[in-house]
Amino acid sequence: MISTETVSNYLERLASGAPTPGGGAAVALHAAQGAALVSMVAEFTSGPRYADVQEQAQRIAENAKEQMRSALFAAEEDERVFRALSTAYGLRKDTEEQKAERRDAIQHATIEAATPLVSTVNVASAVIELASELLLIGNRSVSSDVAAAAEAARAALGTALVTLEMNIAAIKDETQRAQLTRATTQASQMISQAEEISSAVRSAVSA
Template sequence: MISSETVSEYLARLASREPTPGGGAAAALHAAQGAALVAMVARYTTGAKYEQHAETVQRIISAADALVVEALHLADADQQAFQGVIDSYKLPSGTEALKAARKAALQDALILAAQTPAQLVEVAGAVVDRATELFEVANANVISDIAAAADAARAAATTARVNIDINVVAIKDVAARSRLADQTDGIEEKVILAADDLVARVRGRILG
């Protein structure tokens, strides 16, 4: 599992000539790193100097920590889901019945493979939301990490979108395609705009 690997082990597998892990897992780790950066900045925004914001900061810490866990879970889930697609392609198809079973299994696997990055787009949005909220009160000494968190979340969302699209193209179930579209409708664009705005605001504060 990705969540229990060392960084070196994960990168070695990512670089190998194996189908998993791939871009979906990488996107999830982008989101996890973004959430971890938010949690780190929040933890530096504690103590007497920030007492008036203590409740908000603590809530952001809890939310960011939970997003790290969720993103790592999605990294593992994406790897498993894509392996399911690969396994479905390998199913026997020597008879009409076997062809039908293979086709049904493949469609189910593709829907699952698209569902994981769809959830990740939502996680990326939550990371940017918490980063934006934290920016207003964050310790100025680590404010650049707010921008880093936003950039990581943007990368997670845009990479997840590519993974959604490539799976949806092969999904024949119109209702399933519609559900996936509804689930992510507009979220990726909002993440990009919010991340760009937040990075600009951080730069503005740093550069005066």
Template sequence: MREQTIGRWLDDLASGAPAPGGGAVAAMHAAMGAGLVSMVCELTIGRPRYAQHEPTMREVLAQAGECRQRAIDLAEADALAFTGVTDAYRLPKATEEERTARSAAIQAALAQAADVPLRTAVLAAEILELARKIRPGANVNVLSDVAVAAVSARAAMQAAAVNVAVNRASMTDVVARARLETELARISDEVAAAEKFIEELA
């Protein structure tokens, strides 16, 4: 997807193809949030009024660029993970042996499909923290973009949580389900923190 135009990617999203889907959208929300953090840093660096904040801005600029690339990687990984699930469901099930193998493959694929949005939510929380970090020294003319970066990070977390929950619902491993339930609670806390930060910027 790195080589696609936005228009082409949106066409793919709107098509009848199962991927890209919601997990990729979650990751792209994170990518856009990271992009806005970078933009705010770029529009703050080099301006005398904000000279004392320049070291922070330069540090965050590098981190936000890395986050953006990771988000794109996760969007691609989500499509692959979803394909893994659909492929597992298509496995033969005529014999008991085939049914056992198919069930194991489905569970492994679901675990992978839940892991990708989970990583997206973790990344989105990192991006939210970067937005918090630059808020005190950001160019006042682009403070609204700090807020939108936080909104994008929040959307990424919420969308990722939906995808984690959907995959968790079909998992049979009790331990794995419990772990994901804990992670979903953590994401909920991060979303609440994001909402508080956004309100402070409004």
């Protein structure tokens, strides 16, 4: 499992010809790293100098850690659902009945495969919101890490956006398509917010 293996072991699996882990798991780990960086900056926002905002910073840190755990769960779920999708594609298609069963299985598995991506979009969005809040009160000596958190979340959203659009194209159910379209809209909006955070940090550094 991703949450318990070493980084090097995960990367070796990612680099192999095995179907999992893949892009969806990598997306979730981008979000997890962003959450971890937010927590780190919040933890550094402590001591007498930050007494007025320390309680707020601790709340941000706790929230970020929860988002990190949610992202790790999404990464593991992505492996599980993608294996199910691979199994669906491997079903027999010798007869018309088998072909119909295979099509239905693929549709169901494709919808299921999008669930971890939607979760990752929600996590990455939360990370960006927390980074925005932290940028106003956080320890200035590690403000670049706020930008790093936003960029990690932005990477997660950008890749999730592409993958979700592929899923939407493959799904016939209009209700499911609409739900995933809402997630892509959210991803696009939050990407812009992440860019604003990075820009604000860079401007502050160069001022």
